[in-house]
Amino acid sequence: MVSAVSTEDPVLRAITKHSAAENPSSFLALNSGNLTFTAPGHDGVIVYRRTGRFAVQFGGPFAGTDDYDTLLGLFLEHVREQELQLVGVQLQRTDGEAYARRGFTVNQIGASWAVRVPDLTLKGTRFMQLRNKISRALRNGLQVREVDADSYGEALSTIDDAWLGSKGGSPQLEFLVGQIGGSVQKLRRLFVGSIDGAPVGYISYSPVYGTRTGWMHDLSRRIPAGSPGLMEAINAHAIEVFRGEGVEWLHFGFTPFTGLDEKNELPGHSTSFQWLMHFLWAEGAALYPAQTQLAYKQKWAPDLVIPEYVAFQDGPSLAGFAHIFRACKAF
Template sequence: MSPSAATATASPVLSAIRTHTRSENPSSFLALNSGNSVFTTPGADGVAVYRRTGRHLVQFGGPFVAPETYDLLLDGLVDHAEEEQLQLVAVQLQRSDAERYAAHGFTVNQIGASWAVHLPDFALRGTRFMQLRNKISRAFRNGLQVTEVAAEDWQDGIAEIDNAWLGSKGDHARQLEFLVGQIGGPAQEHRRLFVGTIDGAPVGYISYSPVYGARAGWMHDLSRRIPGGSPGLMEAINSTAIEVFRSEGVEWLHFGFTPFTGLGQEYELPGYSPSFQWLMHFLWAEGAAIYPAQTQLAYKEKWAPDVLLPEYVAFRGPASLASFAHIFRACNAF
């Protein structure tokens, strides 16, 4: 019986990420995004999730699989890519995945990091949060109201925010996919959505997706706002969600993956590519046109995250600019 590849459906993928997710992987729920494909192989209890772009197979997050069959699934995926004459590249690997991929002959480099706040220890007190408190207070003084809502009841309001946000990005801007969350689809019932309104008009939202494993909680995922509105809108929405989560006993709020951030020599594995490492540092410093990493990190650092989790990219063979570009292509960046 040969390996199979099919359109991802919520049931088997959700079961796999709940059961086998890497304990430090906060982004595993993105595996359920519409448009993903799933790979399985006989004898391996789990799945690998990917998108195909041109002659590349871009895998997300490492195999979500029982530890004893990890190598079986990874080897099956490698064989599948070779049979299809596709170049395999994997992104958003966690450290444990990165080590396994390196052992399988991949070239593995750090590509960025994700961040998390331990909610039982979190409070917006003290001078370090003074500026953040002021922005949140200003948003509420300007009439902001924040409510947790059902996405299906707010389709028009979400579309209004999305269209205004995307329109502010220029004529060629696209909605990103794959490595960012979505609203809607078969997995929506598992997400949570907080919407901000002023005088009844929608002005911003944040979608949170579940995180499983040792640092279980929620991930601050897809977020949008009306351009030019009151300062502090997103901070006020997030602070409201934090208070709800804390009242429910949630342990962790994750802020997800940001490429080119949190880079450190201590995170690299033996056999990494020095030239690709240089590129990541260059894109951190000069790559705002490709991705606004510094702006994204500045928002996350406002919340004084407790944990930095390095994330990795793995190339089947030498590090490749073409394969790196196909990650962005899989994200609909161009």
């Protein structure tokens, strides 16, 4: 059965109940616009989007151990019946191994990054530049507080328009990035920075389930001409709030083309696709600013690097790779 994601669908229950996959981005499965696949009598869901002749799956099946392989097999039958090719993205290691057993070509596509909140301190010389940026934003009058997204809709739209306008009118990305609003907004947290009463930046945090529970630094935007250090100061404020609540992990989410390592590759991976990922890390800023994104994450000295994978049903192809970005509305 295929349907649009809503609070009545089993997506939220699945991502909170089934932690075996340990996908720190699992909350993105609840984004509006996603499709879900379920099977009667089987506990779990598969989340995907259809683009052209491809089904682009987000993560692996969010399912119990007893239902994982069966649900995946039924989904593959559904994809074949629809005359689609399957490409899965943001698979975790255990997902990648399961797809490889079914004949998929599986390669590392990037990594997620995380820090342990109780151990994070901004003291010492390694954090000197970060402290200076935060101090500069605060000296410029930045005030940060947690807010209700419903009461800040117009202000957030103003920031979004300015941010996207500075990127040459880039479209609002979807699928592999978070969103604000919708039926599950109450489960997210939103921190907004203001100067002289005017909102100038925000960070939305999504819940992370599994053994490394915590929050994921998700959607973030700022006024392009605003003070340096805005995002760093907002995140530092949120970290202190999380620390006071006893939160264990702050996740920084998935960044393609980063954290690539030969030891992360699975048997049977494509050496050509592996080369492409390394090339895009070095030269692919026009496609995705991976180096800029990673530089921000490394400011916080991540404790954990989690490799993430892409799986191609009929071998790696540029078309399949491109449709991942198409599903994200990148073009």
